[in-house]
Amino acid sequence: MPKVADLASLQQHDDILAGLTTNLSETRADLENDSAHRAAQAAVAEADEHCASLEREQNGLEDEIAILREKISREEGRLYDGTVNLPKELTDLQQEIASLRSHLSDIEDTELALLDKLEAAETSQKEAHAALGREEAATREKQNRLENIIVKVESEIAATNSERESCRGRLTASLLAQYDDLRRRKGGIAVTHLRAGACTGCRVSVPPSARKRSLDPETPAPCPNCERILVGY
Numbered sequence: 001m002p003k004v005a006d007l008a009s010l011q012q013h014d015d016i017l018a019g020l021t022t023n024l025s026e027t028r029a030d031l032e033n034d035s036a037h038r039a040a041q042a043a044v045a046e047a048d049e050h051c052a053s054l055e056r057e058q059n060g061l062e063d064e065i066a067i068l069r070e071k072i073s074r075e076e077g078r079l080y081d082g083t084v085n086l087p088k089e090l091t092d093l094q095q096e097i098a099s100l101r102s103h104l105s106d107i108e109d110t111e112l113a114l115l116d117k118l119e120a121a122e123t124s125q126k127e128a129h130a131a132l133g134r135e136e137a138a139t140r141e142k143q144n145r146l147e148n149i150i151v152k153v154e155s156e157i158a159a160t161n162s163e164r165e166s167c168r169g170r171l172t173a174s175l176l177a178q179y180d181d182l183r184r185r186k187g188g189i190a191v192t193h194l195r196a197g198a199c200t201g202c203r204v205s206v207p208p209s210a211r212k213r214s215l216d217p218e219t220p221a222p223c224p225n226c227e228r229i230l231v232g233y
């Protein structure tokens with residue numbers, strides 16, 4: 001293969017490799033990104049804790065209700081068992097029982113309101129668990145898909161690398177040094193082409209003398225403007 005064609009081919013392989021390497025690192029980053037899964041796990045933990053906290057609150061109210069009912073029953077027993085006879089004491093006891101009943105009624109209302117909240121929280125909890133299940137399935141599917149892509153891209157990189165190496169093997173050390181130096185200095189592009197009379201690297205019009213030189217397949221000719229190796233055919 002003529003030297004200039006080898007240089008153009010080397011540039012092509014390097015371009016392909018750059019694209020594949022970017023693709024590989026983006027795919028790996030995507031694979032490691034489990035933010036949606038972690039958000040679903042956090043939502044489940046929060047929903048579980050909210051339900052547990054409401055249940056603890058409900059248990060506390062139930063205990064309070066049981067204690068009050070027992071107290072009311074005891075006080076009502078005293079009302080009829082003949083231990084309290086004085087009218088003043090009877091009135092006081094009746095007032096005490098009325099006050100206890102009113103307090104009980106308040107707590108029972110509080111518990112009813114709490115049960116509504118608990119029902120809503122349990123619905124949210126079920127939804128959060130279902131969403132986590134869906135997210136886990138999606139994560140497994142994504143992992144399989146991305147792992148397959150990574151294997152494919154890695155094998156494409158290996159194949160391109162070996163083609164690139166054989167391409168480099170055909171070029172002289174001084175041409176390789178020139179190519180590598182241009183790639184370093186010119187944003188990764190060492191070889192450009194002549195299109196409609198202009199260099200594809202710098203887009204500047206190429207004078208006829210340089211166009212003519214760029215047609216030689218054996219001697220690399222630089223673009224007079226950007227210095228990159230110009231291929232005119």
Ligand SMILES: [Zn+2]
Pocket residue numbers: 192199200201202203204223224225226227228
């Ligand atoms: Zn140029």
